[in-house]
Amino acid sequence: MRRSDLPAGFVLGTATAAYQIEGATQEDGRGASIWDAFARVPGAIADGTTGEPADDHYHRMPEDVALIADLGFDAYRFSIAWPRIQADGTGPANPAGIDFYRRLAESLLERGVTPWATLYHWDLPQALEERGGWLERDAASRFADYAAQVTDQLGDVITDWITLNEPWCSSFLGYASGVHAPGRNTGARSAQAAHHLLLGHGLGLEAIRATQPEARVGTTLNLYSVRPASDSEADRDAARRIDGLSNRFFLDPVLRGTYPEDVLDDLGQASWFAEHAPSDDLRRISAPIDFLGINYYSRHTVAAGAESDAVDGPPSAYPGSEDVRFVRTGAPVTEMGWEIHPDGMVDVLRQANELAPGLPLYITENGAAYADQVDAAGEIADPERTAYLQTHVEACRSAVDSGLPLAGYFIWSLMDNFEWAWGYSRRFGIVHVDYETQRRTVKHSGRWVTDLLRGEGAAEAAAQLREG
Numbered sequence: 001m002r003r004s005d006l007p008a009g010f011v012l013g014t015a016t017a018a019y020q021i022e023g024a025t026q027e028d029g030r031g032a033s034i035w036d037a038f039a040r041v042p043g044a045i046a047d048g049t050t051g052e053p054a055d056d057h058y059h060r061m062p063e064d065v066a067l068i069a070d071l072g073f074d075a076y077r078f079s080i081a082w083p084r085i086q087a088d089g090t091g092p093a094n095p096a097g098i099d100f101y102r103r104l105a106e107s108l109l110e111r112g113v114t115p116w117a118t119l120y121h122w123d124l125p126q127a128l129e130e131r132g133g134w135l136e137r138d139a140a141s142r143f144a145d146y147a148a149q150v151t152d153q154l155g156d157v158i159t160d161w162i163t164l165n166e167p168w169c170s171s172f173l174g175y176a177s178g179v180h181a182p183g184r185n186t187g188a189r190s191a192q193a194a195h196h197l198l199l200g201h202g203l204g205l206e207a208i209r210a211t212q213p214e215a216r217v218g219t220t221l222n223l224y225s226v227r228p229a230s231d232s233e234a235d236r237d238a239a240r241r242i243d244g245l246s247n248r249f250f251l252d253p254v255l256r257g258t259y260p261e262d263v264l265d266d267l268g269q270a271s272w273f274a275e276h277a278p279s280d281d282l283r284r285i286s287a288p289i290d291f292l293g294i295n296y297y298s299r300h301t302v303a304a305g306a307e308s309d310a311v312d313g314p315p316s317a318y319p320g321s322e323d324v325r326f327v328r329t330g331a332p333v334t335e336m337g338w339e340i341h342p343d344g345m346v347d348v349l350r351q352a353n354e355l356a357p358g359l360p361l362y363i364t365e366n367g368a369a370y371a372d373q374v375d376a377a378g379e380i381a382d383p384e385r386t387a388y389l390q391t392h393v394e395a396c397r398s399a400v401d402s403g404l405p406l407a408g409y410f411i412w413s414l415m416d417n418f419e420w421a422w423g424y425s426r427r428f429g430i431v432h433v434d435y436e437t438q439r440r441t442v443k444h445s446g447r448w449v450t451d452l453l454r455g456e457g458a459a460e461a462a463a464q465l466r467e468g
């Protein structure tokens with residue numbers, strides 16, 4: 001696989017998110033987010049850690065930008081921490097918060113790397129959660145106000161904007177299973193949070209178009225390739241439900257301006273949506289976007305029948321569809337237990353393209369967690385991650401060759417970081433972070449990426465340069 005196998009102009013980038021890397025959670029006027037509060041709840045995070053200091057990126061940003069540029073990436077997708085801009089989710093933008101992201105964007109541009117900014121990667125200001133969070137319609141208006149201020153003040157240095165990252169996680173992991181912040185168990189009401197998030201996308205999009213007409217704006221959904229474990233009617237219905245809640249419940253409103261009725265029925269939410277999600281909301285949610293971002297990691301194989309550990313585990317993230325099992329197929333999995341299935345990436349790209357033919361698509365996240373070991377020489381050999389990335393880049397090529405409008409691919413993640421409910425116990429980076437010293441070391445997968453981006457031997461030459 002060579003870079004020249006992909007079309008000219010195909011964007012190759014890497015991604016992170018604010019809470020996962022920045023640290024400095026109480027500096028320069030940053031307010032508390034739902035993740036600051038949730039991480040302090042005993043038992044919420046597997047290893048008992050928080051996003052402090054994470055990768056200390058807030059203080060090491062210049063070094064990290066140099067790393068991104070040296071690795072050879074075209075683009076860097078980061079997120080803006082809402083509580084750095086508005087400590088309590090309202091009011092004028094905090095100049096120190098704006099200044100940090102301006103310096104980040106300018107440093108990237110100086111090194112020839114295009115900044116891509118996500119406005120909401122899960123860090124809702126805690127003050128807004130205390131007013132009901134995403135279960136309240138007002139959160140959407142607050143988000144639009146925040147988006148308008150950020151794009152107004154940073155629109156001269158950032159052109160590519162993503163409104164939301166993975167609203168499925170924010171709504172169903174945050175408000176149904178509660179394994180993510182804010183850790184609430186509201187059952188099918190979590191679908192109302194999803195509507196308010198999507199409305200936030202629609203209102204935010206309008207606000208960005210008004211402040212920065214030349215911006216390229218999209219949103220990012222986490223999509224799964226879903227298939228039934230057998231051809232039985234019950235298993236096919238299970239697949240319909242999981243495809244419905246994970247994929248169609250977000251794709252349809254954004255790309256077609258409708259909610260899938262079967263999913264509203266599964267959720268028992270048809271009457272709430274009839275009353276509270278008027279056609280005007282859907283008109284805004286489905287306003288034209290410049291691209292769709294897709295985060296793809298894995299395939300789900302599902303069967304009828306409840307999970308055996310459902311009684312002891314957290315409430316389902318699939319309210320109304322609790323009678324569905326996620327089947328282990330025996331195919332290789334990453335340390336997250338996620339099945340590796342590169343062809344599924346082409347499936348989800350095709351699914352999106354069928355709804356909006358020709359709309360540019362970007363894989364805004366793809367990557368793998370493995371239990372990396374640092375050897376005696378300080379090297380991190382991670383052949384499984386390299387194979388994962390290589391097969392998914394090859395899947396990009398297949399997608400392009402089959403005529404799908406895939407325009408770019410971002411690796412999750414630049415460096416090891418705070419993996420939400422898993423804390424620091426899962427490593428996704430192509431750069432290793434020693435959390436004791438904050439030393440960054442490029443893993444073998446990172447060298448493979450540099451060779452892909454710049455040609456064979458580039459990684460070795462760069463390493464020699466670094467060593468002086």
Ligand code: IFM
Pocket residue numbers: 017020166295365412419420428
């Ligand atoms: O770390 C997350 C990221 O924040 C959102 N997408 C999935 C990644 C891996 O779980």
